[in-house]
Amino acid sequence: MKLFPVRGGVHPEYRKERTSELAIVALPLPSTLYLPLQQHIGAPAEPVVAEGDLVKKGQLLARGAGPVSAPTHAPTSGRIAAVTQVTAPHPSGLPQTTIVLEADGRDEWAELPAPIADPFAADSQAIRDRVAQSGIVGMGGAAFPSAVKLNLGTQNRLETLLINGAECEPYLTCDDRVMREYAAEVIDGARIMAHALGAPQVVIAIEQNKPQALAEMTRAAAGIAAVTVVGVPVQYPMGSERHLTQAITGRETPAGKLTAELGVVVHNVATARAVHHAVRFGRPLLARVVTVSGGAIGKPANVEVPLGTLVSELVAFCGGLSQPPRRVVNGGPMMGQPLPNLDVPVIKGMSGILALTAEETNEQPSRACIRCGTCVTICPCGLVPVEMAAFIRKDNLEAAAKLGVTDCFSCGSCSYVCPSHIPLVHYFNYAKGSLAAANREKRKNDQVKALVEAKAARLEKIAQAKRDAAARAKAAAPSTPEASA
Amino acid sequence: MTTAYTDKSGPFTHAPSSVAKTMATVLAALLPATLYDAWLFGWPAIFLFLFTIAACMALEAATLAAQGKEWRVALSDYSVVLTGWLLAMSLPPWAPWWVGLIAAVFAVVLAKHLFGGLGQNVFNPAMVGRVAVLVSFPVQMTAFVAPHPLFAAASPGFIDALGITFGHAFHFDTMTAASALGYVKTELTKGVPVTQSMPGLMGLVGGARPGSFGETSAPLILAGGLFLLWRRIISWHIPVAMLVTLFVLGTVFHAANPARFTDGTFQLVAGASFLGAFFIATDYVTSPVSKPGQLVFGCGVGLLTWVIRTFAGYPEGVAFAVLLMNALTPIIDHHLRPRAFGRTRTGAPLPLKGGK
Numbered sequence: 057m058k059l060f061p062v063r064g065g066v067h068p069e070y071r072k073e074r075t076s077e078l079a080i081v082a083l084p085l086p087s088t089l090y091l092p093l094q095q096h097i098g099a100p101a102e103p104v105v106a107e108g109d110l111v112k113k114g115q116l117l118a119r120g121a122g123p124v125s126a127p128t129h130a131p132t133s134g135r136i137a138a139v140t141q142v143t144a145p146h147p148s149g150l151p152q153t154t155i156v157l158e159a160d161g162r163d164e165w166a167e168l169p170a171p172i173a174d175p176f177a178a179d180s181q182a183i184r185d186r187v188a189q190s191g192i193v194g195m196g197g198a199a200f201p202s203a204v205k206l207n208l209g210t211q212n213r214l215e216t217l218l219i220n221g222a223e224c225e226p227y228l229t230c231d232d233r234v235m236r237e238y239a240a241e242v243i244d245g246a247r248i249m250a251h252a253l254g255a256p257q258v259v260i261a262i263e264q265n266k267p268q269a270l271a272e273m274t275r276a277a278a279g280i281a282a283v284t285v286v287g288v289p290v291q292y293p294m295g296s297e298r299h300l301t302q303a304i305t306g307r308e309t310p311a312g313k314l315t316a317e318l319g320v321v322v323h324n325v326a327t328a329r330a331v332h333h334a335v336r337f338g339r340p341l342l343a344r345v346v347t348v349s350g351g352a353i354g355k356p357a358n359v360e361v362p363l364g365t366l367v368s369e370l371v372a373f374c375g376g377l378s379q380p381p382r383r384v385v386n387g388g389p390m391m392g393q394p395l396p397n398l399d400v401p402v403i404k405g406m407s408g409i410l411a412l413t414a415e416e417t418n419e420q421p422s423r424a425c426i427r428c429g430t431c432v433t434i435c436p437c438g439l440v441p442v443e444m445a446a447f448i449r450k451d452n453l454e455a456a457a458k459l460g461v462t463d464c465f466s467c468g469s470c471s472y473v474c475p476s477h478i479p480l481v482h483y484f485n486y487a488k489g490s491l492a493a494a495n496r497e498k499r500k501n502d503q504v505k506a507l508v509e510a511k512a513a514r515l516e517k518i519a520q521a522k523r524d525a526a527a528r529a530k531a532a533a534p535s536t537p538e539a540s541a
Numbered sequence: 542m543t544t545a546y547t548d549k550s551g552p553f554t555h556a557p558s559s560v561a562k563t564m565a566t567v568l569a570a571l572l573p574a575t576l577y578d579a580w581l582f583g584w585p586a587i588f589l590f591l592f593t594i595a596a597c598m599a600l601e602a603a604t605l606a607a608q609g610k611e612w613r614v615a616l617s618d619y620s621v622v623l624t625g626w627l628l629a630m631s632l633p634p635w636a637p638w639w640v641g642l643i644a645a646v647f648a649v650v651l652a653k654h655l656f657g658g659l660g661q662n663v664f665n666p667a668m669v670g671r672v673a674v675l676v677s678f679p680v681q682m683t684a685f686v687a688p689h690p691l692f693a694a695a696s697p698g699f700i701d702a703l704g705i706t707f708g709h710a711f712h713f714d715t716m717t718a719a720s721a722l723g724y725v726k727t728e729l730t731k732g733v734p735v736t737q738s739m740p741g742l743m744g745l746v747g748g749a750r751p752g753s754f755g756e757t758s759a760p761l762i763l764a765g766g767l768f769l770l771w772r773r774i775i776s777w778h779i780p781v782a783m784l785v786t787l788f789v790l791g792t793v794f795h796a797a798n799p800a801r802f803t804d805g806t807f808q809l810v811a812g813a814s815f816l817g818a819f820f821i822a823t824d825y826v827t828s829p830v831s832k833p834g835q836l837v838f839g840c841g842v843g844l845l846t847w848v849i850r851t852f853a854g855y856p857e858g859v860a861f862a863v864l865l866m867n868a869l870t871p872i873i874d875h876h877l878r879p880r881a882f883g884r885t886r887t888g889a890p891l892p893l894k895g896g897k
């Protein structure tokens with residue numbers, strides 16, 4: 057398959073060898089699970105259970121609320137201990153409504169929805185409904201509800217379902233292991249999704265630094281004409297939806313559009329596997345594979361973890377912390393989120409838990425920009441980080457916005473290469489946050505202004521009507537006596 | 542667990558790069574040429590070289606200290622060492638110490654710190670220093686000595702050399718020779734055609750001829766430049782654009798009028814072409830940040846160098862050319878930003894179907 061060049065990018069030290077050869081191991085069932093209502097992008101789920109309820113494995117705990125949302129299910133059987141506030145796995149360290157489930161150890165299944173016997177003959181809506189019901193979200197880290205993304209075929213004519221097995225983030229090997237160990241499941245899930253999308257073609261893109269995954273997937277896809285497995289160049293951020301789409305199709309997604317408008321929808325490999333489980337066995341999303349790695353982790357591993365497990369238990373399972381980490385990261389080191397501590401639950405979008413030493417993070421005090429231009433050369437979005445950062449430092453967010461700071465997707469490449477160790481992405485996140493808030497504020501003000509103006513216009517109209525009436529009355533009044541005189 | 546920080550967005554890994562590493566690599570690339578020149582011109586050259594660098598470092602520390610800023614950190618990134626080094630390489634090797642000092646004041650205090658310090662300066666500090674002393678002290682600045690290799694009979698000893706650099710032992714009338722570019726220029730004004738005055742290529746390439754450090758060891762400078770390209774400290778855009786422009790102009794005009802114009806190869810190997818192309822025009826701070834911008838910048842430096850060498854009063858034009866283009870850098874940067882992903886050059890979203 058012919059590939060197309062993608063602009064910019066970096067080659068970070070991958071450090072994947074620490075876990076890439078370790079088969080996925082299952083975490084022994086923890087005694088308590090913490091399931092936040094918001095493990096996805098969109099509206100939080102609404103609980104359908106209350107304290108004291110007994111639930112079975114796979115039973116619905118909270119249903120999706122609104123068009124963009126996802127339900128949550130019980131990863132094991134047990135008793136609802138509470139519906140309460142628990143620290144969310146988020147840099148803010150703020151609490152979030154969470155269902156606390158005490159496992160009874162029996163791990164008894166609830167009655168699951170019936171498998172869809174022949175998904176390729178099934179109505180595509182039936183598959184989307186099943187995916188929505190099963191609480192599946194994008195498992196590469198974005199955590200966008202997958203059923204919503206499977207809807208894209210209804211508005212666009214799709215050509216390709218692109219399965220993202222690039223796994224371009226350093227350290228992470230969970231997708232690599234899933235592809236090696238469950239290749240057939242991934243491919244089956246992908247074909248089901250392609251059917252739901254109405255996309256005739258499936259392309260599975262894997263970075264070439266995962267030769268075994270490529271081999272396994274190619275073997276599993278042999279003889280299936282609609283499925284192609286391709287090795288893509290090792291180049292961070294190859295796993296970005298738009299950039300992967302460009303590498304495979306040569307098409308550049310216009311700003312403000314979706315790849316679907318070019319006929320391509322991108323899903324992650326672990327998502328495809330979850331779809332396979334939901335459709336073939338009626339099983340909702342209850343667990344995920346997490347790469348636990350980093351220099352401060354005793355025994356790095358790829359672990360299949362029930363959702364809601366505390367990260368501290370997961371880390372303890374992986375030999376605990378061998379030294380105090382400088383950073384604990386949810387996800388990969390390039391785009392992952394820092395975690396304040398380990399007392400947060402594993403959620404659906406958590407692909408990795410990294411406990412990084414100061415050596416690994418290599419943070420240094422930032423110095424003056426020497427205008428080396430490296431950030432400009434490597435920005436995969438064609439932006440000018442050096443200039444945007446200079447404007448943001450002067451708090452001129454307008455100018456930064458004009459240079460396209462809102463197009464930046466915080467891939468981290470510029471900060472990674474900057475010889476002056478300037479925290480460029482930190483600046484851009486700040487600017488994007490402030491600009492979005494200002495935008496909301498402006499919209500609100502505009503709305504208020506519009507309402508005020510509408511009200512003023514209405515009042516003016518009433519006043520005018522009164523004046524007209526008075527004028528008419530006045531005009532009529534003197535004529536009457538005259539006429540009568 | 543309290544040691545994990547959440548005060549900053551990712552990434553939580555960083556390339557093993559630093560300003561100090563970058564600068565040190567550039568210094569390493571200059572080392573062979575510098576050692577060769579030190580041997581070629583002997584003790585006076587070594588004294589001037591060391592004195593100029595020391596002066597730049599002292600001035601940097603003093604300027605920062607006077608502003609109440611931390612100067613130890615600034616010295617530790619070697620950027621001022623590089624400035625001093627390049628400055629020293631652009632002075633006549635036997636120039637007296639005060640030429641080095643005045644040049645250093647212009648370079649470090651005026652060109653760098655008056656503009657706001659590292660990264661803020663518009664003009665290349667080393668070239669500001671060189672040009673300032675060139676226009677102020679044309680006699681000393683064009684007084685090149687023929688090579689006096691270290692330990693050769695005619696080479697001044699350690700003590701004599703101290704007299705040359707720090708005393709008055711240097712006699713301009715008796716000891717100087719012109720650089721190749723200067724010679725061609727003077728001969729031309731006397732009516733001697735370029736075809737006769739242009740020295741043989743072998744002598745130029747070998748470097749055993751009068752000139753500043755940076756002018757006399759083209760092969761070693763070139764090797765250093767290639768080393769920087771290989772280490773990815775610089776990209777090819779500026780050097781190639783500059784050298785190709787210079788070569789093409791030289792070749793075309795020489796073909797048209799061989800008696801008036803030197804040829805392309807001479808333009809490349811004479812003077813400070815290589816030093817300028819690989820080490821001076823490529824100065825990060827004062828050159829454009831985007832690749833297209835760097836191509837334009839490089840062509841501009843090449844063009845202006847040739848124009849100044851050929852038509853202006855000064856035999857060597859690299860320094861002036863670089864400074865003139867430095868002034869244009871902000872404009873080049875403004876107009877040659879890369880095209881953003883998913884957008885046209887004007888910043889509008891790409892049309893949906895036109896996306897190839």
Ligand code: SF4
Nearest residue numbers: 425426428429431474
């Ligand atoms: S990479 Fe850093 S030092 Fe280089 S131009 Fe960008 S911001 Fe400046």
Ligand code: SF4
Nearest residue numbers: 435464466467468470
């Ligand atoms: S973080 Fe933003 S500005 Fe920096 S390289 Fe990535 S897309 Fe470009």
